[in-house]
Amino acid sequence: MSTNTVFFYDRLVNDHNTNEEILQDLMTYPKAIKPKYFYDKKGSQLFDKITQATEYYVTRTELSILKDNAESIAHAVGDHTLLVEYGSGSSEKIRVLLEAVQPKAYMPLDISKAHLLNSAQKLADDYPWLEIHAACLDYSRQLTLPNTEYNHKVGFFPGSSLGNFEPEEATLFLKRLKQQLGDDSGLIIGIDLVKPVEILNKAYNDSQGITAEFNKNVLLHLNRLINANFNPELFSHKAFFNKEKKRVEMHLISMVDQIISINNQKIRLAKNESIHTENSYKYTTADFISLAHSAGLACTQRWVDDNEWFAIFYVE
Numbered sequence: 606m607s608t609n610t611v612f613f614y615d616r617l618v619n620d621h622n623t624n625e626e627i628l629q630d631l632m633t634y635p636k637a638i639k640p641k642y643f644y645d646k647k648g649s650q651l652f653d654k655i656t657q658a659t660e661y662y663v664t665r666t667e668l669s670i671l672k673d674n675a676e677s678i679a680h681a682v683g684d685h686t687l688l689v690e691y692g693s694g695s696s697e698k699i700r701v702l703l704e705a706v707q708p709k710a711y712m713p714l715d716i717s718k719a720h721l722l723n724s725a726q727k728l729a730d731d732y733p734w735l736e737i738h739a740a741c742l743d744y745s746r747q748l749t750l751p752n753t754e755y756n757h758k759v760g761f762f763p764g765s766s767l768g769n770f771e772p773e774e775a776t777l778f779l780k781r782l783k784q785q786l787g788d789d790s791g792l793i794i795g796i797d798l799v800k801p802v803e804i805l806n807k808a809y810n811d812s813q814g815i816t817a818e819f820n821k822n823v824l825l826h827l828n829r830l831i832n833a834n835f836n837p838e839l840f841s842h843k844a845f846f847n848k849e850k851k852r853v854e855m856h857l858i859s860m861v862d863q864i865i866s867i868n869n870q871k872i873r874l875a876k877n878e879s880i881h882t883e884n885s886y887k888y889t890t891a892d893f894i895s896l897a898h899s900a901g902l903a904c905t906q907r908w909v910d911d912n913e914w915f916a917i918f919y920v921e
């Protein structure tokens with residue numbers, strides 16, 4: 606029996622503009638699908654499976670940094686806090702922070718409604734003392750946070766999801782986070798660091814094919830969202846580290862010449878043509894500090910693992 610209720614805010618807008626934007630990205634050359642569309646119910650489940658894959662060091666490494674430095678992070682965060690998580694997914698990492706920080710309230714934000722509700726309810730059961738405000742929304746859009754009584758807001762943006770943005774977009778995004786969180790705020794941000802290319806390539810080409818399935822699943826999501834008829838079996842998964850741009854790129858490669866119908870429009874894909882589905886930018890510590898700086902933010906602390914594969918920064 607649960608006595609701790611979750612306040613829920615449904616703010617996901619899937620409007621005409623969204624569909625137009627998806628269509629535009631598929632009609633320009635090179636074709637692209639924004640990575641936020643990975644996360645339908647199935648996609649969120651597949652992502653959770655990726656985080657368990659041996660080759661995908663990202664989640665495991667970040668979690669170990671959180672655990673090893675929980676006290677120090679809690680000290681940076683301070684008291685009387687509202688923790689706001691951008692892209693909360695299964696809300697697993699936050700557990701470490703909840704225990705160390707003992708915040709007043711927690712506000713998970715996620716684009717995937719079923720996943721968000723599930724995770725928030727589990728958390729409410731496990732932490733009866735915690736006030737939870739869950740908001741289903743697309744955090745890449747302009748937004749105002751649901752109103753609460755807490756002024757000291759600290760953002761948690763884990764997993765290196767910042768890497769999905771182009772560096773210029775990332776700067777604007779960090780500026781916006783600061784505005785959303787207010788004057789008396791801080792930000793805990795997880796950043797995947799530049800590392801040897803073999804490790805990166807393996808992490809996005811796991812041997813069980815989970816990442817490939819995750820990549821192809823975006824097509825099934827679009828089929829429902831914009832009434833398209835993609836057949837995922839006619840695409841192959843491609844992921845590699847682009848050294849010049851310091852990013853892992855994911856693509857879906859059309860294995861045949863084909864025509865996709867989307868509502869009453871037709872889109873042609875040549876054999877071997879790519880749909881670019883994700884960039885995952887990797888940063889050096891210096892790169893990230895200067896990115897934060899360009900957003901008007903200062904990095905006051907950094908926590909890393911022994912290999913320096915991943916870093917968690919506190920920015921103010």
Ligand code: AVJ
Nearest residue numbers: 655663764765766769816885
């Ligand atoms: C959730 C964006 C951080 O880029 O590593 C994992 C997504 N894509 N495997 C990442 C992802 C392929 C992930 N982020």
